[in-house]
Amino acid sequence: MAKAKGDDKVEEKAAVADPQAAPAAAPAAAPADDPVPPAADPEPALPPGRLVVEMSVAEFEAHEGPAAIAAEHKARLLGCVIDPADGVARIELERG
Amino acid sequence: MTLFRDGVFFGPRYAPEGRTKPPGLILGSNIHRWSIVPATLDRDGYGAAQTLGGAGDLTLAGALVVGGVGIPDVPRCVGLYSSGNLSARTFTLYGYYYDEPVIVSRTGPNNSTVSFAKAVTKVNRIAVDGAVGTNVEAGTVDVFGFPIRVKRAGQLLSVSWNGLLARDTGTVTVADDTTPAIGTGDPRGTYTLSEAANGSKRLEVHISAEGLTNGNGTPSWDELFGKKHYGAF
Numbered sequence: 001m002a003k004a005k006g007d008d009k010v011e012e013k014a015a016v017a018d019p020q021a022a023p024a025a026a027p028a029a030a031p032a033d034d035p036v037p038p039a040a041d042p043e044p045a046l047p048p049g050r051l052v053v054e055m056s057v058a059e060f061e062a063h064e065g066p067a068a069i070a071a072e073h074k075a076r077l078l079g080c081v082i083d084p085a086d087g088v089a090r091i092e093l094e095r096g
Numbered sequence: 097m098t099l100f101r102d103g104v105f106f107g108p109r110y111a112p113e114g115r116t117k118p119p120g121l122i123l124g125s126n127i128h129r130w131s132i133v134p135a136t137l138d139r140d141g142y143g144a145a146q147t148l149g150g151a152g153d154l155t156l157a158g159a160l161v162v163g164g165v166g167i168p169d170v171p172r173c174v175g176l177y178s179s180g181n182l183s184a185r186t187f188t189l190y191g192y193y194y195d196e197p198v199i200v201s202r203t204g205p206n207n208s209t210v211s212f213a214k215a216v217t218k219v220n221r222i223a224v225d226g227a228v229g230t231n232v233e234a235g236t237v238d239v240f241g242f243p244i245r246v247k248r249a250g251q252l253l254s255v256s257w258n259g260l261l262a263r264d265t266g267t268v269t270v271a272d273d274t275t276p277a278i279g280t281g282d283p284r285g286t287y288t289l290s291e292a293a294n295g296s297k298r299l300e301v302h303i304s305a306e307g308l309t310n311g312n313g314t315p316s317w318d319e320l321f322g323k324k325h326y327g328a329f
Contacts, residue, residue, distance in 0.1 A: 061210070066267055067290075077265045077290075081249045084213070084272040084281035 048096025050078070057082060060089035069093075127253065130243050130301040134293035135169040135236075139177050139209070142166040142219050143234035147227075154222045154234055166191075166219030168236050173286060174219055175237035177209040180230025188223045188278070190329055191216035193241070199327035201278050204232065213269075213281045214325070215241025238289045244305050245271045245322040246285040251304045257290065258297040265290045276326035283322030 053069060060082070063069050066089075070077035075093035082089045141160035148154070160166050166174075174189055176182075182204030189212045191198045200214045204224070222234050246252065249268045257264035267288040272281030289299065307319020 066265075079249070079263070079265050080267040082267060082269040084269065085274065089267075 046073070046095060050092065050094050051075070053091045053093060054088050055091075057084075057087050057089050060091075066091050126305045128244055128303045128305050130303060131298060132170045132240065133296065133298045134172065134238070134240060134289075135295045136293060137175070137236045137238050139175065139235040140233040141168075141235035142174065143222065143232075145231035145233050147229060147231055148224060150227050151225050152223065154224065154232070156219065156222065156234070158235065160236065161219075164220075168217065168219075171215040171217050171241035171243075173211045173213070173215050173237050173239035173241070174222070174234060175209045175211045175239075176205050176222075176232055176234055178205045178228075178230050178232040179207050180232075181206045182228060182230065182232060184226075185228060186225045187212075188225075189214075189216070189219065190221040190223070190327070192218040192220070193325055196325045197327040197329055198325045199278055199329065200280075204228075209237065211237045211239050213272075213286075215239070215282055215284075215286055220329075238293050239269075239286050240289075240299070241282055241286055242271075242284040242301075242303065244284060244303060244320055245307070245318075246303060247271050247273065247306065251306065253302040253304055254300070255287075256298075256300040264299070271322050273323065276323050278326060280326065283325060285322075 051073075053073065060066075060069075066077055066080040069091050070093050073093055073095065075095040078092040078094055080089060080091045138158065138160055141158045142156050143154040143158055146155055156164065156166055158166070160168060171193065174191070176187055183206040185204040186201055187204055188199065188201040193214070193216050198214050198216050200212045202210060202212055204210070219234075224232075246268065247270055249270065252268065255264045255266065257266070269281060269286045269288070271283055271285040273283075274280050276283060287299070287301070293299075305320060307316035307321075
């Protein structure tokens with residue numbers, strides 16, 4: 001089960017940005033025996049399966065409900081648990 | 097083995113400390129069935145759109161108000177709606193959960209509906225700490241109070257909505273076990289439906305109750321029903 005903690009959107013953006021930066025840094029006339037850099041993947045690198053997105057209750061309230069969070073992650077909503085003790089909302093999702 | 101043919105009654109209306117408990121809680125085992133058919137939410141059921149020139153109380157005269165007191169159909173949370181930004185204001189709800197006084201506060205809405213954290217059965221007063229320049233409404237939301245304490249989502253053995261076998265994908269806010277205060281959560285926890293209630297769809301939940309004994313063979317009221325609400329007025 002993949003688990004994104006804190007601001008999940010930031011983590012996803014970082015995952016997308018890395019492969020884009022790699023080809024730009026590569027020299028134009030690279031030696032022939034150098035490995036070919038992989039093509040940039042426009043989709044977030046989250047695998048299919050279940051995942052739990054964690055965010056503060058304040059962040060959670062800023063969204064339009066857990067269904068909207070599921071849509072952002074292109075995932076199916078399984079449920080959501082908020083614990084006032086730690087102030088964290090845990091949104092359970094399934095991708096793929 | 098002792099047979100309790102008619103089940104065992106836990107949680108009388110008046111617990112030993114004089115606390116009022118939800119009526120009708122009868123447990124033949126540690127599994128409690130919670131079944132409600134909540135009415136469609138009424139966004140201004142307590143207070144119609146109104147502004148205030150300064151700190152004071154909202155006028156409560158909506159469709160759910162009888163004799164100056166707001167009465168929801170089932171224990172549920174109170175919502176505040178405004179198309180403006182009232183997030184700098186603090187609203188305080190004074191109400192009851194059965195016979196227990198409840199006081200809870202929160203910041204105002206910002207072009208949204210926000211919900212007080214504690215479910216109530218009566219709404220006596222909603223106060224605000226300053227001027228409200230944009231209309232605000234007060235009414236019910238689709239957030240319902242568990243009848244017994246739910247400390248972990250795993251206690252919910254089934255959550256059926258509208259007669260479906262598949263588990264409802266709602267939001268569980270577990271019981272707040274911290275010492276009750278004006279800003280703490282519901283001592284039993286709340287459940288937010290995955291879709292709007294409409295007065296005909298049933299929410300049916302089976303809860304594995306905790307606190308039936310404290311190790312000495314006697315019930316632990318706080319574990320079973322949560323801590324006594326904050327508030328006296």
